Amino acid sequence: MTYPVFELERVGFNYPYGEPLFTDLNLKITAGEKVCLLGANGSGKSTLLKMLCGLVFPHAGRLQAFGTQIDEQLLEDDQFAREYHRRVGFIFQNSEVQLFTTRVEDEIAFGPLQMGLDLETVQQRVNDVLKLLRIEHLVERSPYRLSGGEKKKVAVAAVLAMNPQVLILDEPTNGLDPKSQRWLIDLLLELNQAGRTIITATHHLDLAHVISDRVLVLSEEHELVYDGSAARLLGNKDLLIQVNLLDEYYHSHDQGGHFHLYRHG
Ligand SMILES: Nc1ncnc2c1ncn2[C@@H]1O[C@H](COP(=O)(O)OP(=O)(O)OP(=O)(O)O)[C@@H](O)[C@H]1O
Ligand SMILES: [Mg+2]
Structure with missing residues (x-):
């Protein structure tokens, strides 16, 4: 069954003492979608994701999640916040800020324990995600002393252990080897495929193409200027240049135009 997960209506937002970031943001994301938010540095991707996760709140307009209007007061209710963060898992752009225990195992067990699951179920979940993420060998390590990529995997494991309906990942592949x-x-x-809604943010066009079937583009003026398939976006060179996602690395060979993240050698 499809139902709206997030609905933003005329959302306005600015950071304290900052210029208005969003002034009239409208967006609907349905359960089961895989959506990628694309935009240049500073376009507002992380801010929008944080808003969906209930970490920052609209100053104007409204945000609904699972049919409930979300605001700061509601998220101050511990029980609601816990349930919300269980349903909506967030992997930060920088995993460092998300890890806070001294053992990987504790890091992963924290969420399920907070959910009130019994110890046996918690242990089962921890083992399952350690295996899924292929990080069994890190279980006794301190998260702080891991490499950047290992930290990211632990952060993903900790979120997956709560079995969220919606997974939100900010720059998911940053710091990971190919x-x-x-x-x-x-x-x-x-x-x-198993029914989770996946929302990602990146400034890598090629990643958006493989990780989503719906791409949203935020312009440098923080406006949603595109909502559609990655394939159609790739054909819109003018828009890509306008939003600073393409530059001189776009070029043609005999077989037609294409782009690279880096210049040919
Ligand atoms: N905590 C904050 N306080 C004040 N301004 C902020 C804060 N976080 C972000 N900003 C500003 O809001 C704008 C959008 O930032 P945001 O981090 O959402 O962009 P982004 O698209 O995720 O960029 P990047 O690709 O670099 O991660 C930027 O101009 C940034 O300087
Ligand atoms: Mg960001």
């Missing part, structure tokens, strides 16, 4: 990137993308696609 094999781990491919593996994480495949995992997200599998989770989506």
Whole structure:
């Protein structure tokens, strides 16, 4: 069954003492979608994701999640907040800020324990995600002393242990080697196949193409200027240049135009 997960209506937002960031943001995301938010640095991707996760709140307009209007007061209710963060899992752009225990195992067990699950079920979940993420060997380690990519995997494991309906990942492949990137993308696609809603943010066009079937583009003026397929977006060179997602690396060979993240050698 499809139902709206998030609905933003005329949302306005600015950081304290900052210029208005969003002034009239409208967006609907339905259960089971895989959506990727694309935009240049500073376009507002992380801010929008944080809003969906209930970490910052609209100053104007309204945000609904699972049919309930979300505001700061509601998220101050511990019980509501706990349930909300269980349903909506968030992997930060920088995993460092998300890890806070001294053992990987405790890090992963924290969410399920907060949910009030019995110890046996918690242990089962911890073992399952350690295996799924192929990080059994890290279980006794301190999260602070892991490499950037390992930290990211632990952060993903900790969120997956709560079995969220919606997974929100900010720059999911940052810090991962190519094999781990491919593996994480495949995992997200599998989770989506199993019914999870997957929302990601990136400034890598090629990632948006493989990780989503709906791309939203935020302009440098923080406006949603595109909502559609990655394939159609890739054909819109003018828009890509306008939103600063493409530059001189776009070029043509005999077989037609294409782009690279880096210049040919
Ligand atoms: N905590 C904050 N306080 C004040 N301004 C902020 C804060 N966080 C972000 N901003 C500003 O809001 C704007 C959008 O930032 P945001 O982090 O959402 O962009 P982004 O699209 O995720 O960028 P990047 O690709 O670099 O991660 C930027 O101009 C940024 O400087
Ligand atoms: Mg960001």
